[in-house]
Amino acid sequence: MSVTVWVPRDAGALALGAEATARRLVAEAGRAGAAICLRRNGSRGLYWLEPLVEVETAAGRIAYGPVAAADVPGLVAQGMLAGAAHPLRLGPIEGHPWLASQQRLTFARVGRIDPLDLAAYRAQGGYRGLARALELGPEAIVNEVVESGLRGRGGAAFPTGIKWQTVRKQPPGPRFVACNADEGDSGTFSDRMLMEGDPFALIEGMTIAGVATGATRGFIYLRIEYPHAFEVMGAAIAAARAAGCLGADVLGSGRAFDIEIRLGAGAYICGEETSMLESLEGRRGEVRVRPPLPAERGLFGAPTVVNNVITLATVPAILADGAAAYREFGQAKSRGTLPLQLAGNIRRGGLVERAFGLTVRELIEDYGGGSASGRPIRAVQIGGPLGAYLPASQFDTPLEYESLSAIGAMLGHGGVVAFDDTVDMLEMARYAMEFCAHESCGKCTPCRIGSVRGAEALDRIRRGDDPEANLALVGELCDTMVQASLCGLGGMAPFPVQSALKHFPADFRRRRPGH
Amino acid sequence: MNAGAPAGAADESRILAIVERHRHRDGPLIEILHEVQDALGCVPASAVPVIARALNLSRAEVHGVVTFYHHFRGAPPGRHVLRLCRAESCQAAGGGALERHATSRLGIGFGETTPDGRLTLEAVYCLGLCACSPAAMLDAEVHGRLTADRLDALLDAGADARA
Numbered sequence: 180m181s182v183t184v185w186v187p188r189d190a191g192a193l194a195l196g197a198e199a200t201a202r203r204l205v206a207e208a209g210r211a212g213a214a215i216c217l218r219r220n221g222s223r224g225l226y227w228l229e230p231l232v233e234v235e236t237a238a239g240r241i242a243y244g245p246v247a248a249a250d251v252p253g254l255v256a257q258g259m260l261a262g263a264a265h266p267l268r269l270g271p272i273e274g275h276p277w278l279a280s281q282q283r284l285t286f287a288r289v290g291r292i293d294p295l296d297l298a299a300y301r302a303q304g305g306y307r308g309l310a311r312a313l314e315l316g317p318e319a320i321v322n323e324v325v326e327s328g329l330r331g332r333g334g335a336a337f338p339t340g341i342k343w344q345t346v347r348k349q350p351p352g353p354r355f356v357a358c359n360a361d362e363g364d365s366g367t368f369s370d371r372m373l374m375e376g377d378p379f380a381l382i383e384g385m386t387i388a389g390v391a392t393g394a395t396r397g398f399i400y401l402r403i404e405y406p407h408a409f410e411v412m413g414a415a416i417a418a419a420r421a422a423g424c425l426g427a428d429v430l431g432s433g434r435a436f437d438i439e440i441r442l443g444a445g446a447y448i449c450g451e452e453t454s455m456l457e458s459l460e461g462r463r464g465e466v467r468v469r470p471p472l473p474a475e476r477g478l479f480g481a482p483t484v485v486n487n488v489i490t491l492a493t494v495p496a497i498l499a500d501g502a503a504a505y506r507e508f509g510q511a512k513s514r515g516t517l518p519l520q521l522a523g524n525i526r527r528g529g530l531v532e533r534a535f536g537l538t539v540r541e542l543i544e545d546y547g548g549g550s551a552s553g554r555p556i557r558a559v560q561i562g563g564p565l566g567a568y569l570p571a572s573q574f575d576t577p578l579e580y581e582s583l584s585a586i587g588a589m590l591g592h593g594g595v596v597a598f599d600d601t602v603d604m605l606e607m608a609r610y611a612m613e614f615c616a617h618e619s620c621g622k623c624t625p626c627r628i629g630s631v632r633g634a635e636a637l638d639r640i641r642r643g644d645d646p647e648a649n650l651a652l653v654g655e656l657c658d659t660m661v662q663a664s665l666c667g668l669g670g671m672a673p674f675p676v677q678s679a680l681k682h683f684p685a686d687f688r689r690r691r692p693g694h
Numbered sequence: 695m696n697a698g699a700p701a702g703a704a705d706e707s708r709i710l711a712i713v714e715r716h717r718h719r720d721g722p723l724i725e726i727l728h729e730v731q732d733a734l735g736c737v738p739a740s741a742v743p744v745i746a747r748a749l750n751l752s753r754a755e756v757h758g759v760v761t762f763y764h765h766f767r768g769a770p771p772g773r774h775v776l777r778l779c780r781a782e783s784c785q786a787a788g789g790g791a792l793e794r795h796a797t798s799r800l801g802i803g804f805g806e807t808t809p810d811g812r813l814t815l816e817a818v819y820c821l822g823l824c825a826c827s828p829a830a831m832l833d834a835e836v837h838g839r840l841t842a843d844r845l846d847a848l849l850d851a852g853a854d855a856r857a
Contacts, residue, residue, distance in 0.1 A: 194823050194838030226825035363820055365781030371822040403765055404821050406834065442728055444763035447819060461721035462755075463762040479720060522824030523786035529825045551787065560782055596824070598786045610785070614819070620762075 181214035182260045183235040187290070189222035189375050190407040191368065197230035199248035204232070207255040215260065221376020223290035224530030225277055233272055236262035242272035277546065282508060283532045284516050285493045286369075289376035295414055297422055300379040306424065308495030312387045313432045315498075320391040321347055324494065326502035328514030333359055333450075333487030334562065334591040335667075336580050339494075342484060345474035346392040349482035354394035356385050356484045357459060357477065358491055360401040360408070361443050361450040364563025366522040366594030370488035372530060373518075374401075374408040377492070378415035379424075382438060384491035386429060387498055388484050389436040397438040398478070400455050403445055412440055447564075447618040451666050452485045454620060465620045466666040487592070489518060508534035513579035523559075523596035524550045535579040539569060542578065543597055554599040558683070560607075562591025564614050565671035567678035568598075568607065587678065589671075604683035608653075608676040609637040615672035626669025629660040633676065640687055650687060653680070701740035708733055709741050713748040723749065723759055727766055735770030771814035772807040776849075777831040780817045783824035788841075792828050795842040799849070813849075 186192075186201040201217060208215040225231060228244035241262040243254060250267060257265050269275060283289075292299040300306070312320045325340030346354055358381065362370040374381060385397040401409055416438050419425040427435045441459055443449050449458045453467035456478050477483025493515070497505045506514045513535035519542060521528045526548035531537075543549070543556055550556050558568045561578075567588035569576065576582050583590050598607075615630035633656045636649045657673035664670040680687060701709065712729045716722040726745060731737050737760050746756045760766045778796055779789060796815060797803055804817040823829035826838030832848055840848075 190821075190836050191823050191826055191838065194826055194829060194836040224825075229826070362822060365820045366783045366824045367820075368822040368824055404818060407836075441725065443765075444724060444728070445765035445818075446763050458724065459721060461723035461725070461759070463758050465762075520824065522783040522827060524827075525825075528827075564782060594783075594824070596783045596786055602786065607782070607785075610782070614781075618819075 181216045182208075183216045183218055184208075184260070185218050185220045185233040185235075185240065186230060187222045188219040188294075188407070189229075189372060190405070191226050191372070192222050192229040192231070193407070195226070195229045195245065196247055200230040200232065200246050200251060203248040203251040204255070207251050208260065211255055211260075213255070213260050218293055220292060221289045221294055222372060222530075223272065223278060224286070224372060225275070225527070226529040227527045228269065231269075231272075232259075234260060234262055238262060239271045239273065242269040242275065243267045244269055277527065277529075281532050282516050282534050284496045284505070284508070285380070285489060285518055286373065286377070286530065286532045287496065288380065289372060292377070294376050294378055294411055295418060297379060297418055297424075300377070304499060305379055305495070306383060306430070308498035309383050309387055309390075309424075309430065312390055312498045313430065313434070317347055317391050317393065320387060320498065323498060323502045324391070327497045327505040328502075328509070328512070329490065329493060329497060329505070330513070330580070331487060332489035332493070332517070332592065334364075334589070336590070339486060339490055342474050342486070343388065343391050345472065346394075346482045346484050349475060353396075353479075353481045354392050354483065355478040355481055356388045356392070356394045356397035356486075356491075357456065357473075358385055358397065358399045359450060359452060359455055359485060359487050360399050360405070361455060362405075362488070362592065363402060363447040363450045364565075364592050364594050366560065366596035367520050367563060367592045368522075369518040369520050369530060369593065371405050371408050373488055373492050374405070375411050378412050379419065380492040380495055381412070381488055382415060382419050382425065384494040385438060386425065386436045387494050388486065388491060390429075390432075390434055392482070392484055394484065395435045395437070397436065398459055399438060399440045400443060400449070400459055401440055402443045402449075409440065409442065416440070446620075447614075448620045448666075448668055451668060453666070455485070456483065463620070465622045466668075468665065489592075510534075510536045510577075510579060512581055517578065517590075517593050519578060520592075520594045521547050521597075522594060524552055524556070524599045525597045526551050536577045538575050538577050539595070540574040542595060543574070547597065550597060550599040552599045552601075554601065556597050557600040557602055558598045558604065558607075560596045560598070560675060561594070562589045563594055564611060565589075565667060565674055566591050566594075567674045568604065568682065569678070570682040572682075587674070589674070604679040604686040605637060605641055608679040608687075609634055609641070611672055611675040611679075612637060615668060619668060623663070623665040623669060625660045625663040626665070626672070629656045629664075629669065630672060632656055633660075633673075637676075646688065650680070701738065701744050705734060705738075705740070706744055709744045710748060713745060717749065723751070723756065724763075727760060727763075731766060736767040739768060771816075772811050774813045774833055775816060775831075776813055777816045777818040777821075778804075779819070779821050779823070779827070779829045781820040781824075783820075784828035787827035787839075789828040792830075792840055792842060792845060796845060799846070
């Protein structure tokens with residue numbers, strides 16, 4: 180009998196050598212005369228332990244990690260294939276405290292199954308949501324999503340059900356579902372992990388959105404920086420089509436729905452929904468003036484549901500188990516769970532899906548284990564390059580929409596990047612302006628010009644060149660950008676700058692020439 | 695806008711074949727540009743009028759799209775492409791020092807190719823590998839938790855040796 184061994188094919192695991200580990204496992208098992216069945220999964224999201232190898236035993240899946248290719252001969256010799264003891268042995272993976280303390284609804288299957296095994300997807304609850312949705316019909320589906328309290332996980336946090344309702348109520352005609360998979364925020368990778376680890380969840384979620392709103396075509400706008408996700412999603416769509424889960428007659432319901440992937444081309448702004456629609460139509464990704472909302476006039480002028488990967492991939496679980504079950508998680512107006520992503524200078528980085536309400540400190544200390552460098556964490560940036568920097572005095576803030584908003588920060592897509600005490604906040608403020616200048620679509624002046632002038636003024640402050648006047652200028656530029664930009668890029672790029680100025684003023688003063 | 699030299703007959707027929715494959719699709723231009731770049735290594739200025747004519751767009755419209763997106767290049771890259779992440783998470787984990795090491799070792803800046811045509815260095819803003827920062831891609835392979843030594847080893851074992 181052969182032993183089943185799992186090695187992730189997630190891009191993060193590959194970046195840490197999972198492919199070499201997998202090859203070495205096959206070779207060493209062969210040399211030892213042991214029959215193994217090598218299977219590939221997504222990542223469990225415990226990246227400091229990647230490549231994380233799991234061996235199926237009578238006692239469940241036993242994990243070892245991090246397993247470099249060079250560790251494999253020793254592990255195999257010491258009985259890893261029987262789940263034997265070894266310094267790298269982590270025990271039953273599902274009981275690992277970092278994982279066991281999480282509440283994984285959206286990520287329930289990620290890391291547990293072969294992402295392209297449709298039978299395994301169904302066996303672990305997949306397509307129960309769509310089956311129920313088809314019974315309920317459009318209006319009841321939308322009500323269910325409204326009731327669940329689900330808000331857009333891409334960053335804007337708009338109630339998903341309300342958006343679907345708007346699309347559903349448009350006059351008859353074509354509609355589209357457009358999935359925003361342009362996950363460009365630094366510190367975020369949950370979309371990537373989900374697409375690489377459980378692509379059918381996204382396909383099922385988009386199909387439910389189609390049934391609810393009357394759309395028969397869906398697009399996934401996927402960033403070109405994610406070639407592994409592109410490959411997995413493409414194969415999953417083909418498999419879903421072959422199994423009748425997509426196509427002219429979805430699950431024998433008589434309803435049509437199909438999905439096409441469109442690759443981005445390296446423009447951060449295309450994560451903004453109207454810019455993404457322009458790009459999907461084959462044009463420059465310049466933002467559109469709203470109204471009309473995409474729900475009224477979106478892709479190719481038709482009513483369009485625009486949702487993030489995580490939002491859509493969460494819908495099947497809501498439909499399968501009901502809105503009430505989902506609402507039980509979370510607090511106040513932040514219902515359900517949030518897949519947080521812990522990154523930057525952190526000892527134990529990865530994916531933490533929990534009900535809303537975990538504090539920054541619990542995340543970076545209990546899960547993260549402090550900085551990777553061992554130095555104190557001085558600041559965290561939440562919500563990507565447009566998100567505010569929080570100083571240690573704000574680390575007890577709960578990670579939920581309203582609490583962060585109350586301190587002038589935002590949750591965004593749930594990425595949390597830690598910086599130790601060597602960080603120069605003037606440099607980070609300057610980078611925010613530089614990034615905005617690099618990525619500005621150029622349509623509005625506050626963003627296009629303000630960001631360039633902002634970076635220049637911060638350079639002068641660094642040189643000690645009339646710092647007071649230049650600090651005042653940066654303040655004014657930030658105000659103008661926030662007030663007058665067309666979209667969130669120019670409108671929010673000042674947030675990291677303003678928060679750095681407010682919480683870390685010393686970094687902007689007493690600069691000496693050359694520093 | 696510099697239209698460049700006219701596309702050679704061979705390139706032109708390849709470009710037209712690509713356009714033909716996609717023209718029935720909704721909003722095909724970016725899909726076409728991707729395939730042209732995959733086939734030719736870049737989207738040369740000479741491709742712009744060919745695509746524009748075939749899609750009944752103005753040259754300005756096509757040029758505008760090509761130049762809007764960082765991914766599309768006007769000239770082919772070196773034999774290898776190193777894409778170093780410059781975003782915040784990688785900066786927090788020593789990305790700045792890695793960047794300085796790469797540029798000094800290679801003797802080129804971002805967007806440049808070594809004089810021998812071996813390697814092009816590109817900046818990338820997030821590869822989604824932020825839990826193992828700093829990260830980079832060398833050709834199609836992803837690498838995390840890079841240090842100056844590991845980057846040197848990669849360049850020695852990979853790009854330099856294979857080139």
